[in-house]
Amino acid sequence: MSTQLSGMTTVCSEYQRLLEESRRALEIRNEVRAKVCQSRLKGKAAGDELLRLQAKYARAYTLEQRHAHNCLLCQLVSRAEGRDSENSSDALAYTLYA
Numbered sequence: 538m539s540t541q542l543s544g545m546t547t548v549c550s551e552y553q554r555l556l557e558e559s560r561r562a563l564e565i566r567n568e569v570r571a572k573v574c575q576s577r578l579k580g581k582a583a584g585d586e587l588l589r590l591q592a593k594y595a596r597a598y599t600l601e602q603r604h605a606h607n608c609l610l611c612q613l614v615s616r617a618e619g620r621d622s623e624n625s626s627d628a629l630a631y632t633l634y635a
Contacts, residue, residue: 545605545614552611555601562597566590 545552569590573583605611 545611548614549608549610552601552604552608555597555604559594559597559601562590562594566594 566587570587572578573587605615
């Protein structure tokens with residue numbers, strides 16, 4: 538995946554920033570989810586925290602995707618690399634449910 542995104546992240550600093558925010562939000566969400574699963578925590582507080590982190594990741598991912606779709610520089614790089622900018626982070630989205 539990193540080789541796929543290298544052109545956009547090298548050329549567009551805003552996309553790089555949004556990508557890092559999205560990745561970090563997913564990382565944190567997955568870490569907390571793993572802790573909840575390992576400790577078998579249940580209840581409203583654990584569920585609320587996971588929902589909050591899921592929403593934070595969804596927002597970050599949406600901003601990243603929206604930027605890639607609307608940024609002329611990202612679109613140019615995407616076309617030059619021969620792929621569609623809307624699908625640039627599908628692998629990242631897939632890891633959410635893995």
